[in-house]
Amino acid sequence: MKSLEKIISLFRKFPGVGPKQAERFAMHVLKADLSEIQELSKTLGEVKENIKQCRRCYNFSEQELCSICSNTLRNQTLICVVEQPQDINAIEKAKIFDGVYHVLHGAISPLKGRSFSSIKIKELVERIEISPSGVSEIIIATNPDADGETTAIYLKQLLQKYVPKITRIAYGIPLGGDIDYMDEMTLSYAMRGRTKV
Numbered sequence: 001m002k003s004l005e006k007i008i009s010l011f012r013k014f015p016g017v018g019p020k021q022a023e024r025f026a027m028h029v030l031k032a033d034l035s036e037i038q039e040l041s042k043t044l045g046e047v048k049e050n051i052k053q054c055r056r057c058y059n060f061s062e063q064e065l066c067s068i069c070s071n072t073l074r075n076q077t078l079i080c081v082v083e084q085p086q087d088i089n090a091i092e093k094a095k096i097f098d099g100v101y102h103v104l105h106g107a108i109s110p111l112k113g114r115s116f117s118s119i120k121i122k123e124l125v126e127r128i129e130i131s132p133s134g135v136s137e138i139i140i141a142t143n144p145d146a147d148g149e150t151t152a153i154y155l156k157q158l159l160q161k162y163v164p165k166i167t168r169i170a171y172g173i174p175l176g177g178d179i180d181y182m183d184e185m186t187l188s189y190a191m192r193g194r195t196k197v
């Protein structure tokens with residue numbers, strides 16, 4: 001059963017997949033029609049070959065420039081910096097942002113041995129420097145955890161000489177949430193990020 005063990009160990013490499021779930025996926029492969037599995041394997045290969053990173057923002061894209069960077073209706077002087085491409089999808093769903101993005105592909109993490117040079121920070125500085133109409137604001141939307149905060153502080157110090165306005169997204173209490181159920185971290189950020197009403 002060598003090939004069965006191999007497929008289980010391959011599924012285990014997927015994020016959030018434990019041994020039980022990997023086994024369930026492998027069983028599905030065994031039970032499914034051959035054509036279904038052949039289509040899956042062909043599509044996986046095509047996705048890897050056709051989808052590259054946008055040369056400006058490093059979001060995944062089938063074109064050289066992604067649909068957001070090439071959209072002339074978007075404010076190209078307003079850049080929202082995120083850790084991962086999927087963060088863009090989340091913000092786009094909210095339909096509240098008309099600027100463009102920059103994907104770092106990670107965060108600075110002293111504990112995991114990831115420095116500023118292992119994420120797309122140099123590329124961001126170059127992009128700001130060559131931007132034809134300049135950059136009016138950088139919004140730092142890295143995750144509200146230790147690595148995201150370290151990255152945000154680093155970016156603020158690095159970019160303040162290039163960009164007139166640098167902001168950090170506010171963290172708050174989720175809508176429909178109860179204040180007495182919030183953890184201290186969320187509450188303290190919500191307090192600090194308070195706005196005038």
Ligand SMILES: [Zn+2]
Nearest residue numbers: 054057066069
């Ligand atoms: Zn792009």
